[in-house]
Amino acid sequence: MKFPNSEIVKCLLFVLILMAFGSCTKNVSITRxxxxxxxxxxxxxxxLIVDRTKPESQGVAIIEGILTGEMPFEVKNAIDCTVASIHQELNTSPRYEIIRANERLIGGLFSQTFPAPLNREIVRNLCMRYETDAVLTLEKFSSDFVITDKKITIKKKIGKDENAKTIEVPGIMVEGVASVQVGFRLYDPESGNILDQHDMGxxxxxxxxxxxxxxxxxxxxEKAQxxxxxxxxxxxxxARRIAPMYIDINRTFYSKSKKYPALEKGGRYAEVDEWENAISNxxxxxxxxxxxxxxxxxxYNISLGHEVLGDLYLAKDWAARAYTQYGFKPGRTYAKELEQRMMEDEILEQQLSNSAAQ
Structure with missing residues (x-):
């Protein structure tokens, strides 16, 4: 497709503007x-994490698996991966000490609904045996894998060495869509209440x-994989539903300016993680x-520096100043983001405070 010369010039200018803008900023990642x-x-x-998806009858489970296309051993492997995943993720959070039960309880394999809740006595016995404060159960698990295909045109290389060339030939694209539907419950042994019941896909x-x-x-x-x-x-x-989790936030700061050396010098300090010197400049x-x-x-940069150093109050003040005193619109957006983070940190502090501190 041919473009008029004017259109080509506009496209080139747009690319150059993007390149120039990109070269004036740097990124920093903050873990929180x-x-x-x-x-x-x-x-x-x-x-305590418990797998409660054991079928009441292995024979019935096999028949249900054949009818649904799900082999029990494949589903069991997937269940093990699900439980192992939540165990691993929760271990990265400072919120809990995690223990995984040895036994597998009868529950909802292939089921679309939750089984009857565990009674209080079972929950209390599990907690006493493993010396835990609550029981988290995976109580239902079903999966599906659907394959579709369609005709497409693909590229194929023929010939060798200097005679090699690429041609287009008819082909097939197959797509496999895997899905799971799982259900978790969190039990309190003292009251016997269900603290959380969550069905998700x-x-x-x-x-x-x-x-x-x-x-x-x-x-x-492969389907099993x-x-x-x-x-x-x-x-x-x-795991992210019931425990605080670490994430990485990507921020941008301004680091290039031929007219204003202080902006660029501070940016160099920020690039080597010397944020106090960066802020000073x-x-x-x-x-x-x-x-x-x-x-x-x-x-704006000073605000980011204070966020990196952990002082969100100062960070918000400087972000607001960027907008209120100098009309710099990114400062307004950043100030709102910092205000949201401050509210989230208040919730986080409550979630991480143990009962002894209350």
Whole structure:
């Protein structure tokens, strides 16, 4: 497709503007704890994980598996991956000490609904045996793997060495979509109450291309592997529901300026993680001649420096100053983000305070 010369010039200018803007900023990653989605009582410090998906009858489970296309041993492997995933994820959080039960309890394999809740006596006995404060159970698990295909055009290399060339030939793309539906419950042994009951699904898709469907199927992920993968996704997702988890936040600061050396010098300090020196240089730049846009960038950078150093209150003040004093709009957005983070940190502090501190 041909473009008029004017259109080509516009595209080139747009690319150059993006490149220029990108070269004036740098990224920094901040690791922080995000609060859990729900508040779990602080008295719960040691948590027992139990697989409650054992079928009441192995024979019935095999028949159900044949009818649904799910082999019990494949599903059991996926369940193990789900439980292992939530165990691993919860271990990365400072919230709990995690213990995994040895036994597997009868529950909801292939079930679309939750089984009857565990009674209080069973929950209390489990907690006494493993010396834990609560029981987290995986109580239902079902999976599916659907394969579809469609005709496409693929590229194929023919010939060797200097005679090699690429041609287009008819082909097939197959897509496999794996899904799981899982259900978790969190039990309190003292009251016998269910503190949380959560039903959730996870889905992921894979594809492969080849000249024939048979060739594409060889390249496609195996059903058992796909089911294990989405099971792990489900376990990791539920862990974030009940425990604070570490995440990485990507921030941007302004680091290039030919007219204002203080902005660039501070940026160099920030690049080598010397944030106190970076802040000092940016603050110095505010006392030198400049324009509102540059002062806004300096305030924004100072705000980021204080966030990296852990002082969110100062960070918010400087972000707000970037906007209120100098009209730098990114400062307004950043100030709102910091205010949200401060509220989340208050929730986090409550979630991490143990019962002895209350």
């Amino acid at each position: 704890l995000m609060p859990a989605e729900i508040n779990v009582p602080n008295k719960i410090q040691r948590l 996870k889905t992921n898709a894979w594809s492969a291309e080849a000249e024939t469907r048979a060739q594409a199927m060889v390249l496609l992920i 796909a089911t294990r993968f989405v099971g792990q996704m489900a376990g990791a997702t539920y 940016w603050e110095e730049g505010l006392s030198l001649p400049g324009d509102d846009k540059t002062y806004g960038k300096l305030c």
